[in-house]
Amino acid sequence: MRALLAVPGLLVVVGLAIGLASSSSATEVSDPIGDTFGTGGADQLDISSMDAQYDATNLTITVNFSTPIQPTEAGASNSVFGFIYLDTDQDIDTGALIGDALGAEFVVDLLDDGLPQLTIVSNIESGIDTGNAPISFTDTSFTATVPLTAIGGDDGLVDYGVLLGAPDPAAGSEYFFFTDEAPNEGAATSEAAPQPTPTPSPAPTPSQLPATGGRPTGGSGLPWVAVAMGALLVASGGLVLVRRLRA
Ligand SMILES: [Ca+2]
Ligand SMILES: [Ca+2]
Ligand SMILES: [Ca+2]
DSSP states (O other), rough: OOEEETTTTTTTTTOOOOOSSTTTTTTOEEOOOOOOOOOTTTOOOOOOEEEEEEEEEEEEEEEEEEEBOOOOGGGOOTBEEEEEEEEETTTTTTTTETTTTTEESSEEESSSOOOTTEEEEEEEEOOOEEEEEEEEEEEEEEEEEEEEEEEETOOOOOEEEEEEEOOSSSSTOOOEEEOOOOOOOSOEEEEEEEOOOOSSSSOOOOOOOOOOOOOOOOOOOOOOOHHHHHHHHHHTOOOOEEESSSO
């Protein structure tokens, strides 16, 4: 069951859930196949699992799907839209209440923002953009690499959840429908990336990951009301339409 909880003074959002990291790759969280919302005639993009790991520079989140997907800007029926919510202080009482387990400080926004292979990271309460997260795709997954500098210099240990969807198939529509969330209840938690296995020979100095190439676009606000409205509608089982284009 999806819990419905009110954002104080705002709207209501869908339940996200704890997939305690007891599955295979430590942090990987499974999501059921066939649990999509079924709304709007959109391609029912169906999350199968996700994983989040951090190092000294980035929080890297991978979401896997049961069927092929395409990048947001591809404009295809199976293009992925939506949001990754990050509770950076792992405190449900701070930030925006998302579902029943996240007090999210930041959101990674897959809306079509005209920045191919980049998503926008925003402070969820202020709506201020805090940086960009490069995103890459395989046939059935995407990986967003969130610079820790874009999430308040956090150490990367976060609670998180995703709410994703696909375009409204209606001709000329600028909206998308949410099709799946993960976890279905509670919150997922990131974990430190595994250290390289030591070898008999002196281990090489860990190379610093390249700085992410985002260009912060301060000021432009996340269409948070639209996000919350969409989540509200998901939770109520109604049609869920959120603009695909950045306001
Ligand atoms: Ca699913
Ligand atoms: Ca919080
Ligand atoms: Ca799900």
